[in-house]
Amino acid sequence: MFSPLWSDHPATRRAKLTALVIELVRANKRLLVVGRDHHTTDEVLGAIARAMRGAGLQFKSLLSRYELPAQSDVAGLALQDLGFETQMNRFYAKSRADKATLRRKYDRFRELSPLLAFKAEKQRDLDEVKLLEWRLLTQVSDLQGKIKDINATLAEYEALTIWKRLSMQAVGKNVGSLNEYRSIYEQSVQTILAELEVAKRRIEALSPEAAIPKDIRPEYHELKDEIKKLGGTKKIRELLAAEEGTNRQAFLQTKRVVATTAARVVSDPLFARVRFDVLIADEAPFIPAPFLLSAAGLVRERIVLFGDPRDIPEAKAWRPAWASPIGRK
Template identity: 60%
Template sequence: MKLANLLEHFAQTLSQEKETVQASNLDAPIETADSRHVATAGTLHLYAVRLPQPAALCEDVPVTVVPPGDLEPTEGCILHCEAQELIIQTCDPLGPATQANTLVPDTAGFLETAAIRLAEMAAKPESYALGPAERLLPWLDPEHSEGITQPSVSTSVLTTVWHEDPATRWHTLGSLVVECIRQNKRILLLAPCHRTRDELVGFLAKTLRAAALPFKSLVSCYEVPILPHAWGMPLAELGFEAQMHGFFAKSRANKEALRKQYNRFRELTPILAYKVQKQKDLNEVKLLEWRLLAEVGDYQRKIKEIDKLIADYERLPIWTRLGMQALGKNVTTLGEYRRLYEQKIQALMKEVEIAQARIRELTPEAAMPKELRPEYEALKEEITRLGGTQKIRELLAAGEGTNRQAFIQNKRLVASTPGRVVTDPVFTRVRFDVLIAEEAPRIPAPFLLGAAGLIRERIILAGNTQDLDDPHRGRHWRQHALDRVSRSSNAAPV
């Protein structure tokens, strides 16, 4: 069977399972006994919900939580099922812990979304990376004679890691992860359940830390981790929602700080321009005052010379007086010169008084506080470094919406479950270099193939050798997603 045919076959299988769910009424509302808040990450909340009796539910299935009374319902998804205990991830808080809510699962919608994804992959193969996925055909094809009993494989495109001891298997996976991250590869890590995923993420984070790699910026759990710690590593810091919320909160804080700096710069710019202009006016008036006083000084010097000439006129030699008279300087004309100079001085002093009054007005207006100029220069330097006022206006005018796709593309290792990868719209636009599927035989073939369609280079299958010889499955890979309904509640942690 070719890959396109297998995708169509699995899409039809999921559609048939959807009809089975609708016919068997598996999505009937379920009354809960109580709920307990476990954790909050960004805008998501984790709750432990107790059911009055066991229910046929499956991990990753979306649910609607309907509170009693007039409270608005909220959407979420199931992250863990075990007997009468559920762990669900919701978009809004559920209210008091003792409050009984109604859960409305949407298994049919979950299967329909997965079927649509596989049908789209078959119809538009150019939009996906199906090269490595073709290597899974001998494993996943139900018509293949070898089936799941094939021997181990180790090639550049497909590698298998089979071992009964999880520690041995995970150490091998840890070495592969370190190697891929050092080669700048983007890794999609899958596990059949969220508890196994959390345990493996904790182990890989510890491995990356031992390899001196910044695991907090490299690793991300797409859903809120249901375990607080694993292998001594705090998983809350590795949750995608918590990381994204912290990043954008810091970004908004930085943006608000930039807005304050820009507003302060805009506030100081006209103030300093006004001060500079007033200082320029003050300098001009002071220069005028200096020129007027210099002219007054010249006239006062001339008056002193006239007074000295008049006082010494009678004692001057006759030929000196005759020379002065020839130039029009005698006692009478000197007195007229003196009166003229005094009038000039009086007129100039009036102008000096006007200039000094203007100086007194301009001095406080032109005064620059000591801290104002350094603050302005620092703001101007920062704004210039960021690209100028126009660039800052563009940054401040940019939308505040969070871009989940852009954020997830910056992570080197994204951990999730196959059900979430096949049904979450974020993963339709994100591509990875390497797929690592832990406990791969426990992953239904439609979901594993759907996740493999996002991989560009290499697929690594890992699992327990005992799962390869599961008598309930025979020689073929698990084909039906509804197998998880009966098995998910009994899944034991690694």
Template identity: 50%
Template sequence: MKAFDLLPALIQLVAHQESAGGDATGLAARIRHRLEDISHHSTSYYFGPADRLVPWVAPDHPAPEPALRSTILTSVLTPVWEPDRQARRTRLCAIMTELVKANKRVLLIAPDNRTLDETLLASAKALRGAGLQYRSFLCRYEPPTIAHEGGINLRELSFDAQVSAFLGKSQSDKAGLRRKLTRYLELAPILRYKAEKQKDLDEVRHLEWRLLSAMGDVQSRIHRLEETLARYESLAIWHRLGMQVVGSNVGTMQENCRLYEVQKQEYLQELEVAQARINELKPEAYVEPEMRPEYDELKDEIHRLGGVERVREVLATEEATSRRPFLQAKRVIAATAAKVAGDTIFAPLRYDALLVEDAPHIPLPLLFICACMTRERIVLAGDPRDLPEPRPTEEGWLMGWPTDLAAESLSPTGTVQS
């Protein structure tokens, strides 16, 4: 028999319990809907590991010892049947440590919150003993019933606490990013303005340099003419005649001196205007020494994040109301079997391994749903003396596993919107 062949029987069993009127919490209805979803969308689930459960939950014939229902050794299904609870959990936690080191996603389930908390404490100690940061790997979906023990605070591992811490960090990161964007948008126009003023300042300084050069040339010419006029009478006659031939006599030299002087005054006026403009532009173009490095750092950060528009989109986006991504990010999720099977937030999640503590006290419909969420490996742990004798159900199916959803070991569950 395959696991998929059990689905009709499980659906009938749960439907019968639902119609019997003992489903005050609505758990049976949610479980039935989940089983029907597995039946209708079988390609979205995994039946390989679940097939290995069949000899244990629905044996073909009674075995002299419950722990001997299946003698097939396989890496897909690992039974840890041990009456001693401490020894059993030690083995279970050792397996979990191996899975965590192998980077596997693990679902840890138990029939009730107390058992789950005790197992989670043992797991945290095992991971800590292996030199691993258990806070980074473990997550308790429901609020823990044990606050702390042995230096381990289970409240720190609770899903709500981790989500709140993440959202708080996210809001802090957003606030920091918003400050960076605001500062960048403040500095950008300031530096653009100062860059324009620096360009103007460079142009005016270039004009000043050209005016100074031109005025220097004019002054040199005036100086040469004045020297020539001062010693004109002492020049040889032939020298003066040569100068007059080219139109250079006392009258023309005096006239040229006046023209050069006028030109010099014009240059001086233009130079005064240019220097006044330079004095105006200097403070406008001045950039504080720390402003440019700050702007360059902010510019690189904004560019790395995709530009101003992308950063604005990120800041405008509200925090997602879905809590499922946080569950997907955790390596080990610990929850009661009823919560995993009945809460819609777990419906699309899949895990590499399923670890089951106190398995004989988990009703088969819940165990079956959790098994179908598992890709690679199932570890069943419990006291073999708690395994019931195989008995036929009212529908005629031979079941060697508890099927009653109203068992006292189940903790109440509620649906959490995802």
């Protein structure tokens, strides 16, 4: 769609242009804004940036000046920050820094994973030995209780009635058998105490091996969660193995609004490989028709020309070849 928006008042044209840019950006369109020269391109860039900032849009991430700005600032806005090369270098520098950080985190995760697996295995061994220790202590306690009961019975044996003694003897509990039981229990206690000593030494050896510094586990879980959010270890390996070189075309396509001179669109081969939704030509009567046609070939939906129609004959940028002195020969 072709839309000439003419006006003989520069401020009115500029206001309409910036309003249209904001409308199209909010509609998720990609715009190519071309100017007649570097000065006017910087001016329209500054106007768009101010309007986007006033509309609450992140103009620094959406807007890019493809060539190096001729002016350092316009109305208090640092145009250097909007330069394509500056933005691209910052982006890829940050990307490389982020990648280096990711690599350090992934290496740390790989370092902690086997360590914590080893600690977990030792903790299982430690738990088993502690369970064995508890069982042995329980057995010792039971045996010592039985020995205590035998000692109490032997101490009271002489004072028992004859009928009580006879009933005890009927179930095999006489002085001789009680002494034998006590001896067996005491030997069992000594055997278990020896096993307990072995268990305690094993616990002393396993405890430091199973111990995890209090800051390592939170660090590991934080790294694990971050890696999971990024798609898992396989995805991380793919990201780390990806090429780190800069890609001008890919970065240019991330920008919603690209401002440049019409001459640069014709001369730079990069523009032949990218497409936009809308072309906006500022001061269109002063842009040579071949340049406008080249820029128009890069858009899919709409072409918008801004300017003063009275400038068309004066600028002579759209004069057909037959009207030129060369064309009349």
